[in-house]
Amino acid sequence: MTILDRYILKRYLATFGMMLLLFIPIGIMLNLAEQIGKMIDNEAPLNEILIYYLNFTIYIGHLLFPIFLFLSIIFFTSKLASNTEIVAILSSGVSYGRFLRPYWIGATIIAIIMFFMGMFIVPNASKGFNEFKFKYLKKGKQDRVTSNIFNQLNENDFIYVSSFDPARKIGYNFTFERFNEDQELDYKISAANIRWVDKDSVYRLTNYNKRDLRGENEVLETKRRLDTLFTFKIEDLTPVSYIAETKNLFELNTFIAAQRRKGASNINSYIMVKYKRWALPVAAFILTIIGVAVSSVKRRGGMGVNLAFGIGVAFIYIFFDKVFGTLAEQSGFSPLLAIIIPNLAFGVLGIYLLQNAKR
Template sequence: MLSIIDKYILKRYLATFAMMLLLFIPIGIMVNLAEQIGKMIDNEAPLNEILMYYLNFTIYIGSLLFPIFLFLSVIFFTSKLANNTEIVAILSSGVSYGRFLRPYLIGATIIAIIMFFMTMFIVPQASIGFNEFKFKYLKRGKQDRITNNIFNQLNETDFIYVSSFDPARQLGHNFTYERFNEDNKLDFKISAVNIRWVEKDSNYRLTSYVKRKMVGDSAILESKRRLDTLFTFKIDDLTPVSYVAETKNLFELDQFIADQKRKGASNINTYILVKYKRWALPLTAFILTIIAVAVSSVKRRGGMGVNLAFGILVAFVFIFFDKVFGTLAEQSGFSPLLAVIIPNVLFGLLALYLLQNAKR
């Protein structure tokens, strides 16, 4: 049963967080629009697509900044409580610091649940429109995927390779398809100078096609100048877009990662990192809430300004650690799980230390 104090603090918690979102997201939209309006005009982006882009932008960017907005919100309104000596009055009435912390944890739970469902189901859909618009109008001509030396394992026996891939033309160069038998010996090998997806015919067109079929110790060769055929893979499977993991919901992402592991994808750590960050986000809400309360619940000579300055510093340090370990996981053999755990453990320990000092 919530007491009057619980309801008061919880109301301030949620209201301040909502105010932060309503205040800063429109500012972000205006800054982005001022920066990108020239490219939108030059590339003739339709108005309806621009409006949809900024709807997706609001969801996508808002989800990334959720923890920071939450952190600053708690510091802001808790500092006001401390400056008005409301916290002193609450604790002097016999309420323990742990009991005083309860409405904050309830608020963090509500925000964490909202963040979980958004990042697992709503943000992936927004990410599709956000990134497609970005590469279509704002980064026109820049590739949104790896296009050179692409290797894929389709299943336990089949492997494909292209030296380069043009997603706009759906054309791959120096294509190779190999199948191995149960004894891990080559069954056949198909090679072609080019492979192109012909959408109107729903088939693949191979140029300078050569197939070598192994029969015992000999090989049977078959060659054609051009061959239209079918394969079990999709042309986009050669190289998914770089942001593909962001567009998958909770259930799709697990299946996608399993498929990419089976195919031997070289950038599998990037996809796994996205998964772990989504699961860690609710925990981050609790850690940052505790740090914010511990820092701002004590009345200081500098007032709210000192608390906000410290909060912004902590926020930037947290983002720095998150980016550094995320980059290590994406570009080296560093474990994606550790890349997510280490920043949260470090700041979790900081939260406990600051909480103990605040209690004293």
């Protein structure tokens, strides 16, 4: 690594770190000012608040990594341009492609950090962040669907409850149906409610009825109460809305496969979480290209013009990402295309701007 590489890479990483240290505390203070009343009203313990803001820092920081990176590149590259350092570097015989090498190294370092954080660290922080939010900041609001819940456990087993109380771990108007290989009903269990009993690690059915179809005969079994076992977990009746965010790389793949077997209606939202984790490191390279192309040319108006243009591009990028993400989650639009289209469009834009910057 040459002196030039070390010089630019040092500025790249130092400015990025400065952006994190500058904006994340501001975000924490703004969030605290907004939520402190709810925390006091709901008697949130101090240790849980401190853990919440640790998770908040990891969760929000990782989410905004690409934007911080983008602004960092524009900031320090504009300073290089305004000080005529870039002109001096290129005039010494260094090609524009060679000038970009430390930027690629920096983008690779940030992308690797983003990848491992997104796959293994952020999921745990997301769990703590969301649990605190619904426990103290959105107290009384449900973090999941709690009515008319239908689940396909596998190819043969189906369950249904009309409503579910996650705090008490109880479902009402429970139905369990098993079909044979010919897709004919084998037996059906119904109960007024189903409750998970932690002490005994069993399910307790109240007003239990079972219709067992044996050929042309039907056997009816009824009991006032029955303790039994099922292959599903009570929480699987209706997972929390943010469940995919709380799973690491391997857990998420297993979870999506299980939800696909069940025929989950919101499977696209889980797939979007997976693809976004892979796309975020790619965004580091795309925004690096755009950032350098925008700010490496000395302009009338200086850094302010570059920052204004860069912020505008960043907001357009976020807008397209949100629009296509919403399309994938709420319609039949492909989640893969929803991730590829914005990144491909801005990748092409970055290459176009880079070619102009070279000239």
